[in-house]
Amino acid sequence: MLDDPGLYGPRWPLPLRVRPVPGESTGSFVNRLAHANGLSLAAFLDRVGQGEASAYTERVEKYPQSTEMYMNEAGLRYLAVLADRAAGLLQQDLPSLGAEHLLPGEEAAQWWWRWEPVAGHLVRYCPLCGDDLGVGEAVWLMSTDSWQVCLRHGYWSDDSRGRGPDCVPLAELPETLTAHRVRQQLAEQWGPAGEELFADAFQVAVYWWTRMPDTARWVQRAWTAGLDAREMRAAPLVIYPEAAELARAMVDFERAGQRDTADRTRWLEDVEQLMSGWGVDVAEGRQALLVWLGRHRMGPPERDCPVDQRCLALALGHNRIASRTGSVSQHSCLTWQLGMAAADM
Template sequence: MLDDPGLYGPRRPLPLRVGPVPGESTGSFVNRLAHANGLSLAAFLDRVGQGEASAYPERVEKYPQSTEMYVNEAGLRYLAVLADLSPVLLQRDLPSLGAGRLLAGGPEEAAEWRWPWEPVAGHLVRYCPSCGDDLGVGEAVWLMSPDSWQVCLRHGYWSDDARGRGPGFMELAELPETVTAHRLRQELAERWGQAGEELFADSFQVAVYWWTRMPDTVCWVRRAWAAGLDAREMRAAPLVIYPEAAELARAMLDFERAGQRDTTDRSRWLAGVEQLMAGWGVDVAEGRQALLVWLGRHRRGVLAPSSPAGGSGLLLGAGHSRIASRTGPVSQRSCLTWQLGMAAADM
């Protein structure tokens, strides 16, 4: 039994159902549900409550890769009735309907929705088209992703939040090292839980530092060209640095697990990573500073007892934990606070 939408809410579902894709943006789902039932977006929204679609509903409908929809609790109930799904199931699959993203207003408030031109959090990233075909989805699906990219290992696609600039997808057939890197990232997260995710975030941020200063590194230029991208455009950075970031994350894990952190041990680890950098073609002198910052925030760490619920219990240094977030994109999960697109002098 679906929640009662209240006195003024819709009483029955729309005739044709649409299943949400896990991680899908609310705007993407609503567009698909409206179109499946022969409704324009504006006509559909009249059934969901009062709101504003950036004052231009037709633009919102035309550019789902640029904007996201948010509702209050009553609006969630209305949407649940129209979709013939419980609010709990919608919140499970659509991140922007989570409790922390609902608009203000209690259950007795009028249903409201807002459609700001920029998402409140996350990145709108295109869902793999082959996965969409497998599900029988008849139009583009957009995910609300914490990172600005998504990797589909099943079909070998990389997609990002480029918003229509350049190719919509990059095929990874000519970039097997990127596929390997994504698998390694997944393995770190599965084996080491939160610590594995945060160490990858740290390594990715170090690689961002390197790319900002050295975008013409040969292996990165080659990968950008293979993906059909300009080597110096910021969109290319996550894709091209992914392999080095994954390998560096594994080296950081070795450092944390060893638990040997005096000056000699840190120098030995740094020398080993510098050898890796030289092999990758990354200028060692230019890139060392980011590694020194990371070492400074990982001076102390503890290997906690194994925990079935939380990986193997590797706890990172206090300097890391004071800065890194446990959720969000890689830039927030890292103890290294620079951002992709930041001027090199500001890092």
């Protein structure tokens, strides 16, 4: 049975149902539900409650990649009735309806549109996946990272907000698809440690790109993708392959557990050979590796590992900084951010 909307809420679902895509933004879902039933966004919202940004519904409807919808618990109950889907199921599929994002106020239904999401990024859902589901219009996801990769159809999408293509086909960039598979394999094999070491490697590559965006292979990848080589949105796509290869080297370092000066020097020399092969200036890029080694100087405490699980406990200096949740930058012990000036890193 659906949640009771209360005395003043809608009593019946809209005639046509729309199934949410897991991870979809609330604004994207509400737009699709309204359009499926021949309603403008403003007409639909009249049925959900009273909310902020109602004067801008035409802009909100036109730019779903730029804004996200939030509501209180009463608004969620109203939406559940209109969508013919239990509120709990909506919360499972639509991240911005999570309890931590619900607006205060328990009586009248309320909604609010933000031009910047509270958490995460609005990223286009793979259009071919949408076609397979019979969606019929663009779907926008709430993503922890500013990009997503569809391995099934070979698409890269990000939060570009209309600057260039929403989705980039990767048929001519197979190394980027391979890198994403490596990232998944590290997470599957080593759990959170694998995710965090990929994040460390990615942050090192961000440091390199910030200082050396004209590195030949990165420029060529950006051009192949139809992007400007110095455009910040190109950076995650073009550095992905090197980040994945560096992550493997970091896993090897942690697994070996040998952290004296000679061992660290040998590892650094091996990675510098990789950098040279990639065309990354070794002298310019070494500092980021030294910072990483400094935070992985002291090994983890001894602990038992379950017999059915491969454990990889990371260094103490890493664990003091890195988070187990959030975006790729938050998973890392390196606090640089894409978009920072080189001098600030």
